[in-house]
Amino acid sequence: xxxxxxxxxGMGQGHLKGYSEIPDVAIRAIADIDESRLQTCAEQYRIPDxxxxxxxxxxxxxxxxxxxxxxxxxxxxxxxxxLEAGKHTLVEKPMALNVSEAEAMVKMxxxxxxxxxxxxxxxxxxxxxxxxxxxxxxxxxxxxxxxxRSVSLRRRTFMRGHKTWFSDKQRSGGGGLIxxxxxxxxxxxxxxxxxxxxxxxxQTGTQIMTDTxxxxxxxxxxxxxxxxxxxxxxxxxxHTRPGGTVTVMGTExxxxxxxxxxxxxxxxLFGDQEGTLFEQTLTSIHLPTPQPASVQEHVVESIRAGxxxxxxxxxxxxxxxxxxxxxxxxxxxxEVKITAE
Ligand SMILES: NC(=O)c1ccc[n+]([C@@H]2O[C@H](COP(=O)([O-])OP(=O)(O)OC[C@H]3O[C@@H](n4cnc5c(N)ncnc54)[C@H](O)[C@@H]3O)[C@@H](O)[C@H]2O)c1
Numbered sequence: 103x104x105x106x107x108x109x110x111x112g113m114g115q116g117h118l119k120g121y122s123e124i125p126d127v128a129i130r131a132i133a134d135i136d137e138s139r140l141q142t143c144a145e146q147y148r149i150p151d152x153x154x155x156x157x158x159x160x161x162x163x164x165x166x167x168x169x170x171x172x173x174x175x176x177x178x179x180x181x182x183x184x185l186e187a188g189k190h191t192l193v194e195k196p197m198a199l200n201v202s203e204a205e206a207m208v209k210m211x212x213x214x215x216x217x218x219x220x221x222x223x224x225x226x227x228x229x230x231x232x233x234x235x236x237x238x239x240x241x242x243x244x245x246x247x248x249x250x251r252s253v254s255l256r257r258r259t260f261m262r263g264h265k266t267w268f269s270d271k272q273r274s275g276g277g278g279l280i281x282x283x284x285x286x287x288x289x290x291x292x293x294x295x296x297x298x299x300x301x302x303x304x305q306t307g308t309q310i311m312t313d314t315x316x317x318x319x320x321x322x323x324x325x326x327x328x329x330x331x332x333x334x335x336x337x338x339x340x341h342t343r344p345g346g347t348v349t350v351m352g353t354e355x356x357x358x359x360x361x362x363x364x365x366x367x368x369x370x371l372f373g374d375q376e377g378t379l380f381e382q383t384l385t386s387i388h389l390p391t392p393q394p395a396s397v398q399e400h401v402v403e404s405i406r407a408g409x410x411x412x413x414x415x416x417x418x419x420x421x422x423x424x425x426x427x428x429x430x431x432x433x434x435x436x437e438v439k440i441t442a443e
Pocket of ligand 1: 109110111112113114133134135136139154156171172173174176194195196221223281
């Protein structure tokens with residue numbers, strides 16, 4: 103049996119669901135300071151041990167993997183503590199508040215020789231569409247990919263005056279960029295087939311949510327080592343039509359992945375057949391090889407097989423470098439070079 107535990111039971115409930123659907127995985131324990139959440143989750147998933155102090159849970163010696171699903175400012179310290187306690191760790195996005203925290207996490211994972219993965223759940227949650235698009239790119243069906251546009255636009259994230267840790271920069275690290283940016287940058291770099299950003303030019307701002315100190319607007323141009331250009335738009339508030347899309351342009355074909363469409367109908371392909379241009383929204387996607395149903399399943403499979411997870415900490419760190427660089431570029435008005443590998 104493979105034993106898992108979850109700390110933080112907001113998004114952590116999604117992790118419980120993911121783990122509960124994997125054969126031979128047992129949810130050994132959960133931790134949260136909110137006792138009612140603890141009790142509800144323990145009953146729903148019949149979890150034997152519950153903790154209001156996660157330190158006590160980290161002391162258990164029969165936990166293989168821990169999900170850290172806490173507010174952003176707790177990701178680095180708690181993931182580092184979990185790794186130090188000898189547990190493989192799956193940390194929610196954003197990986198950390200900034201690059202230096204993320205680097206410290208990678209360092210601890212290496213030191214303890216444990217898997218550290220970042221919860222880039224969209225790759226699997228948007229399946230089969232996202233996974234099929236990745237398959238088409240990887241098998242050259244779109245030709246050479248040269249541009250990816252990744253867009254997440256919200257009209258509003260919360261109403262004026264509503265305060266949580268999300269709206270407090272000290273605890274969240276920022277707004278729309280650090281919240282949705284990780285998903286959208288990860289999806290873009292995954293489709294681009296490259297997690298080595300070279301330089302970034304961007305802008306962020308607080309345009310509408312002026313009762314907070316966090317960004318509601320962010321754009322960035324990201325130059326990748328393999329030559330692909332990525333363009334990002336992420337708003338937490340804007341006067342436009344909301345939605346999320348990933349657009350891929352290749353020399354032989356293109357695609358739009360619509361994050362808000364129904365499962366199995368999110369992918370539209372564009373191409374040229376003997377001079378006739380076509381556009382087709384797929385309706386019955388068949389993946390040539392079975393894929394994990396969730397990020398949890400992928401991470402558990404990777405650990406069991408001794409493989410590096412596709413959503414590795416190193417890739418999470420690359421995403422954090424881009425986020426930091428967009429914030430910096432916005433502050434300085436200059437392009438930011440990314441030197442670290
Ligand atoms: N991957 C995704 O799609 C996705 C979606 C939503 C949220 N998230 C991420 O998940 C994380 C949590 O977000 P959320 O929406 O669940 O927030 P939330 O505030 O709803 O939940 C956080 C939970 O952590 C608990 N908590 C806080 N401090 C604690 C401590 N010291 N010890 C134990 N428990 C503590 C709180 O009681 C709460 O139950 C964030 O990093 C967020 O970015 C990811």
